[in-house]
Amino acid sequence: MFLAAGIISLLIGPLVYHALRGAGVVRQRLDLLVTAVVTILAGLILWDKVPEGGWPTLVCAAIGFVLPLLAEQMLHRQERGIHLATLGVGVLGLLLHGAADGAALLTGHHGHETTLSIAVILHRAPAGLAIWWLVQTSFGRTPALVVLGLMTLATIAGYVAASQVADLTTAQSFAWFQGFVAGSLLHLTFHRLRFDDNGHGHHHH
Numbered sequence: 659m660f661l662a663a664g665i666i667s668l669l670i671g672p673l674v675y676h677a678l679r680g681a682g683v684v685r686q687r688l689d690l691l692v693t694a695v696v697t698i699l700a701g702l703i704l705w706d707k708v709p710e711g712g713w714p715t716l717v718c719a720a721i722g723f724v725l726p727l728l729a730e731q732m733l734h735r736q737e738r739g740i741h742l743a744t745l746g747v748g749v750l751g752l753l754l755h756g757a758a759d760g761a762a763l764l765t766g767h768h769g770h771e772t773t774l775s776i777a778v779i780l781h782r783a784p785a786g787l788a789i790w791w792l793v794q795t796s797f798g799r800t801p802a803l804v805v806l807g808l809m810t811l812a813t814i815a816g817y818v819a820a821s822q823v824a825d826l827t828t829a830q831s832f833a834w835f836q837g838f839v840a841g842s843l844l845h846l847t848f849h850r851l852r853f854d855d856n857g858h859g860h861h862h863h
Contacts, residue, residue, distance in 0.1 A: 660763040660775045661817050665810050667779045668756075671786025672794070672806070689850065692791045695784045696847045700840040702781060703755070707840075711833025718834045722747070722841025726849075741849060744842050745792060749805055751839025752785060753812045754832075760816025761823040785809075792846055 678688055700719075708715045726744045730737045762778045789809065794802035816823045826832055 660779065661760070661814070663779045664759060664763050664782055664813055667782040668786040668806065668809060668813070670783040671788070672790040672802070674783070675787055675790050689791075692787060693847050693850075696788045696791070696843055699781070699784050699788055700843045700847075703836050703840040703843075707833040707836045710828065711830050711837060715833050715837035718837035719841035719844075722838040722843075723845045724841075726842070726845050741796075741846070744846055744849075745796070748792065748839060748842045748846055749789070749808075751836060751842065752789060753808055754827075755785070755836065755839075756809045756812035757816030757823050758827040760813040760818075761820040761827065763813070764817050764820040788843070792843075792850070795850075 675688070675692070678691075679685075704715065704719055711718075726740055729740045733740065759778045759782060763775050786806065786809075789805055790802050793805050
C-alpha cells in the first residue's frame, strides 16, 4: 500500500503542473511557485542529511551551487553542456533519494515508523513536480517521462533491497553527495529563472 501511494504521489506533481497551466496560470508565476517548491525540497534534503554528514554537507551544498556558476563564467560557449551535466547530477541524486524513499516505505509497510512513510509519500509530490519542471520544460515531455519512470524503478528497487539501500544511505559520504545534489538543484532552479529573464524560450508540450 505504501509503495503504491509513493509512486502515485510522484506522478501527482506533473498533473498539478499541467492543471495549473490549463487553468491559465501565467508561466512566470508558475515558475516562481515551483522555484519555491524546489527550494523547500532542497532544504528538506539538507535538513535530513546534515545530522548524518555534519557541516561538510553544507559545504558540499555550497559547492554544488557555486561550481556550475564558476564553470559557466569560465566557459561561456559550454553553458548548455554545463547545465546538462548539473541536471544529470541532480537527477542522479533524486534517483538515489527515490531508492532511499523506497526503503523508508518498506519500514512503514512493516508497521514501524508509519509517520515517516507518510512524510515520504507527501514529499514525493513536490519531487515529481521538480523533476517535471526541470526536465520537461527544458528538454521535452519524453525525457521527463523517462526520468519519472527511472524514479519509479528506483523507488521499487529501494523497497525490494531495503537493507542494502539503508546501508548506503546512512553512510556519511552519501549525506555529502546529497548536500551537493541539493546545491545543484538550487542552481538549476535559479538558472531557469535567469534563463527566462534573458528572454530565452523553452519547450512547451
